[in-house]
Amino acid sequence: MKAAIREGPAPFVKPLQPRESTDALLRELVAHLRQNRTQLRGEWARRIRDAQLLTAMTEDEVFAEVTSVYDNYVEALETGTFEALQAYARNLSERIIPRGVETREVVGIVLLLRDLLARSLFAKYQDDFDKLNQILDAYEPAANRIANTVAVGFVQERERIIREQQEAIRELSTPVLQVRERLLILPIIGAIDPQRARQLTEQLLRGIRTNRARVVVIDITGVAALDSSVANHLVQTVEASRLLGATVIVTGLSPEIAQTLVTIGVDLGKMNTVGDLQGGIEEAERLLGYTVAPARDSQGSP
Amino acid sequence: MEVPILKQQHYLIATIQAALTDADLLHLRDALVQKVGKFRSRGVIVDVTALDVLDSFASRTLQELAHMIRLRGADTVIVGIQPEVAFSMIQLGLNLEGVATALDLEEGLSFLDKQRKIENTRGLRN
Numbered sequence: 001m002k003a004a005i006r007e008g009p010a011p012f013v014k015p016l017q018p019r020e021s022t023d024a025l026l027r028e029l030v031a032h033l034r035q036n037r038t039q040l041r042g043e044w045a046r047r048i049r050d051a052q053l054l055t056a057m058t059e060d061e062v063f064a065e066v067t068s069v070y071d072n073y074v075e076a077l078e079t080g081t082f083e084a085l086q087a088y089a090r091n092l093s094e095r096i097i098p099r100g101v102e103t104r105e106v107v108g109i110v111l112l113l114r115d116l117l118a119r120s121l122f123a124k125y126q127d128d129f130d131k132l133n134q135i136l137d138a139y140e141p142a143a144n145r146i147a148n149t150v151a152v153g154f155v156q157e158r159e160r161i162i163r164e165q166q167e168a169i170r171e172l173s174t175p176v177l178q179v180r181e182r183l184l185i186l187p188i189i190g191a192i193d194p195q196r197a198r199q200l201t202e203q204l205l206r207g208i209r210t211n212r213a214r215v216v217v218i219d220i221t222g223v224a225a226l227d228s229s230v231a232n233h234l235v236q237t238v239e240a241s242r243l244l245g246a247t248v249i250v251t252g253l254s255p256e257i258a259q260t261l262v263t264i265g266v267d268l269g270k271m272n273t274v275g276d277l278q279g280g281i282e283e284a285e286r287l288l289g290y291t292v293a294p295a296r297d298s299q300g301s302p
Numbered sequence: 303m304e305v306p307i308l309k310q311q312h313y314l315i316a317t318i319q320a321a322l323t324d325a326d327l328l329h330l331r332d333a334l335v336q337k338v339g340k341f342r343s344r345g346v347i348v349d350v351t352a353l354d355v356l357d358s359f360a361s362r363t364l365q366e367l368a369h370m371i372r373l374r375g376a377d378t379v380i381v382g383i384q385p386e387v388a389f390s391m392i393q394l395g396l397n398l399e400g401v402a403t404a405l406d407l408e409e410g411l412s413f414l415d416k417q418r419k420i421e422n423t424r425g426l427r428n
Contacts, residue, residue: 201392205385212405239397243388245381245404245413 025138030078032124033117041070044109044116053108056099065092069150073113077142082149089153097158106154110147117143174200176207182214183284184246185277189222197233201240208246215284216241219277221252231266238271247287248272251280305330309341313414315407317349324359331367338374345414346371349407351382361396368401377417379403381410 033040045066048054054062068088076085093106121139125132169190177185186204208216218237220226226234238248250273253261274280285292303326308315314337316330334346348364350356356364368378379402383391391397404410 201389202385205388208405209385212409214405214409236392240385240388240392243380243383243391243398243403244385245383245409 022138025135026077026080026142029121029135029139030074032121033074033077036120037070037074040116040120041066044070044113047112047116048109051108051112053105053112054096054101056101057096065096069109070113073146076146076149077139080142082145085146086149086153089150090157093154093157097154097161103151103155103158107147107151110150114143114147174203176203176211178207178211178213179281180285180288180290182212182288183217183281184208184211184213184215185217185219185281187219187222187277191225192223192230192233194229194233197230197237201233201237204237205240205244208241208244213246215247215249215287217249217251217277217280217284219252219280220250220257221254221277223252223257226257226260228264228266231261231264235266235271249274249280249283251275251277305333307333307337309337309343312344312418313347313411314338314341314343314345315347315349317352319352321353321355322360324363327360327363331363331370334367335370335374338371338376344376344418346376346378347407347410347414348378348380349382349410350380350387351384351406354384354387356383356387356391356396358394358396361391361398365398365401377402377414379410379413382406 045059045063048062048066049059054065057065069092072085072088076082096106118136118139121135122132125135174196175187177187179185184204184207186200186207188200192200204216204218207213218234220234234250238250241248248271250271252275253273272283274283282292303320303322305316305318305322305326307330308317314334316334318330322330330348334348337343338346346367348367353360364380368380371378380398381404383403402413404413
C-alpha cells in the first residue's frame with residue numbers, strides 16, 4: 001500500500017488539456033516561488049508556529065528546516081523528480097523522530113505549504129482565471145505527490161525505527177542469568193505486555209530446567225508500572241516455576257507498584273517478596289544453604 | 303496401563319511412562335495410598351516426566367493423592383513437570399496448590415530427605 005502511494009503518479013486530478021505545456025507552466029510557477037522565496041518561507045514558518053506544529057523544535061531549527069524543505073519542494077516541482085526530496089524527507093525524519101515529532105505534524109506542515117503556495121498563486125493570477133486554472137492544473141498533482149512523498153517517507157522511517165526497536169527489545173528483554181549453582185536471576189526491565197510476559201515465562205521455565213535451578217529471583221526494579229493483567233502474568237510465572245520445583249522470590253517492587261497492587265486487589269499472598277535485589281539474593285542463598293563471609297577471615301589480611 | 307511402583311528404602315517411586323486414562327490414574331492413586339501403609343513409607347514420588355499433558359482431572363487426582371498420603375503420614379512430591387506442561391497448566395488455572403513439586407527424581411529425593419530431617423529434629427526437640 002505504501003509503495004503504491006509513493007510510486008504511483010498522483011491519481012487525484014486528471015489535468016484538463018493544457019493550452020500551454022505543463023513544463024512551461026511549472027517553470028513559470030517555479031520562477032514565481034523563487035522570487036517570493038523569502039516572503040513565502042517566512043509566512044510558512046509563521047503559520048507553522050500559529051498552528052502549534054513542530055513544538056518540539058526551537059524557532060531557529062524550524063526556520064532552518066523550513067528553508068531546506070521549501071528549496072527541496074521547489075526543486076521537486078522544477079525537475080519533476082522526487083528522489084532528492086525523498087532522500088531529504090528520510091533524512092529529516094531520521095532527525096526529528098527522536099525529538100518526538102508526530103506524523104500529523106509532518107503532514108500538517110506539508111499541507112500548510114501546499115495551501116500557502118496555492119494562495120499565493122491565487123493572489124498572483126486573480127485577474128486571469130484561465131491562466132490560474134492552468135497553473136493549478138500543473139501545480140496540484142505535483143504538490144499532491146510531494147505531500148505524499150514527504151508523509152510516506154516520514155511514516156516509513158518511523159516504522160523502520162519502531163521495527164528496529166522492537167527487535168532490540170525482544171533480544172534484550174529476557175536474560176535468565178545464573179548467579180550461583182541452582183540460583184537464577186531474571187531482571188525485568190521495561191513494560192510488560194501479554195506477549196512479552198508469555199515469552200518471559202517460557203524462557204524462565206526453560207532456564208529452570210537447563211540450569212536445574214531451585215530458586216529464582218525475579219527483579220522488577222526496572223518495571224515502571226504494573227496493571228492487573230501484568231500482575232496476573234507475574235503470579236502465573238511464579239506458579240509455573242513452582243510446578244517445576246523452583247521457589248520464586250520477587251524483588252524490587254516500588255512503592256507505587258505496591259500501592260497499585262493493593263488498590264486493584266491482586267492477591268500476591270502466594271508470592272515471596274523481598275525489598276531489593278540484594279535482599280532477594282541473600283534470601284535465595286539462605287534457602288539454598290549458602291553462607292557468604294568476607295574473605296579476610298579465611299585468607300588473612302591482604 | 304499399570305504404573306509400576308518401586309520401593310526405595312523409605313520411599314515409594316511411581317514413574318508414569320505414558321499417557322494414562324482416568325481409570326489408570328485413580329488406580330495409581332489408590333495403589334499408592336494403600337502401599338504407603340503396607341511398606342510404612344515416609345515419602346512418595348510421582349514422576350511425570352514422560353507426560354506431555356496434564357489435564358484438570360489428572361492434576362486434581364494428583365492433588366487428592368498428595369492429601370490422602372499426607373493423612374497417611376507421608377509426604378508426596380510430584381517431579382518432572384515439563385516447562386510446556388507447567389505453562390499450559392497455569393493457563394488453565396491448575397496450580398497443584400498445596401502439593402510439593404521438584405525438578406526431577408533426584409531433586410524429589412533430596413526434598414524428601416530434607417523433610418525427614420526436619421521431622422527428626424522436631425522429634426528430638428520434643
